[in-house]
Amino acid sequence: MLPDISNRINNLSKALETVIMPAIPTENSFAAEQAALMLGHLKMLDQQWDFAYLYEKGSFDNMLALAARLEQLALGGSESKAAAVQLGALLASLPEILPLTVNTVNDLTKSLGVAVDKLIVAAYKDGSAEFKAAMLNSILDYNHIQCTRERTWFKANNLDPDVRGLPSMDEMLNSKEFSYFSVSDAK
């Protein structure tokens, strides 16, 4: 791929920083602010683009592991049972080989998320106390891993008040510590 994506993003940043931003009149602070935000987005995109598929696949794997765990744990009345059956059917229908683009993998994550949501709502209507407690713990564990991934992914936005404990991008993407799939398997 020539010119490659990094090359083009960096050229965009350079043009913005060295030509366009200095040409913005000082009284047009809105344009200056927008240009600064563009530059920030471009720099973040440059750090992210090459890992986007790996990141999205990791998010899918985590949602898949959560869905499988909740389906296994589900106990309760008719609403919980029905939601668990629906989630089970969706899990059984997933493709054996994942699609190869970020958006198509994200679509699968979303469809699993919808079914997980239904099971959560059902559990609060007629789930057994044991299921609700186990579900809560599972979602907190999943959330911890998925949030750490997401906060790492967007670390460069400077909006996170506590980035000290976050892993590097490489660790987040490759270490089993940030895979709910590995963690839930171990339990």
Added chain:
Amino acid sequence: MDTKIAEISNMLIEPRMVYILERKLRRSKFGPYKPKTTAEIEQSLKQLFEAEGMSEIAISGVKRMTGGASKEQFLFQLQHSGLDGPQGYVLRMDPLEGIVETCRLREAELLRALAGSFPVPEILTVDAEGDLLGSPGLITGFVSGVTKPTSLEGQSVSGIGSSYGHYAELIAPQFLNILVKLHSWQGWRNAALPNYVIPKGNTAEAALYQVNLWAQTWRQDCVEPVPMVTLTEQWLRENAPVCEEPCLVHCDYRVGNFMFEEPSGEITTILDWELAHFGDFHEDLAWILQKLFGTWNAQGQFLVCGLMEREKFISEYQRLSGREIKPDVLRYYEVLNAWKCAVMDLSSAIIAGQRANNHQDLLITWLGSAGAVFLDQIEMLLREELPNAA
């Protein structure tokens, strides 16, 4: 919670806010939104003031204000036959959609009711439906002052993360005093606030009104499901605390939302009343205590809103107000506020940016990327609650 109570509690949502969310859905289809030019603003203002009965109108110096992630704001000078000379005003307008959807009419009602008792901007007029301005808008008097010290570096776009330096000592007592006074304000009993609902005292309504509003926002703007958001909604419903006496809460009382004079450090105005409603005072405290709005000082101590240590803030609030802060209720509202922020970031901000329906698409998309910070905060709070969590 039994089914009947659950059904009733689901209906607790302020009618004006139901209308505002429905209106947002309709307006979102008119996009993409193009930021207004100064010429367009000048023209719409003229139309509005003519309709208000003013004559010999001259509008000048229209200037867009930067920052602000929810409303489009402009400074301008107005001259008309009833004025001795030009006066400065601020126009605050709704884009087609933004990180939060609120009501200019409610904001105007409240600012009028608070005038004279609190440092708030004076209302000139409101175009609640945007019949003349093109978008719903509110015009207030210009107030002098700054939102952050002009001499300090490292400031952010929305004011979040600002540090006050030596001004902290001057501002902190005023910041607390105004908050305490707001929570004890009884002027609402005689004020015209037809678009507000006062939750019943000694019930859980104060919390449930908020849970329902933000749950409805999430359902309307949801881009993709987030298990933690759904779980938290259920938890908030099951654990809604009783509020003995609802009071006015600002709900965005924080760094960046007040102005002060330099070098005196005197607070001149409290800004951004759009999220204000009647609820539990713990809701304001929990909002103010969020890590996102604070900073760490040179000694590594966390400062609430960059102003004072958490324990000092809590003890001083209790001393000045005579109220008792209940740790479990405070924690409930910390969860609710973090959830509300997650809803704003992960649904409203993202969808507005996707549909290019905001004047600051780049900024709201940037802010949206902080959603996980709030999910992480909820998780930490629920783990502390774990024995009672489910």
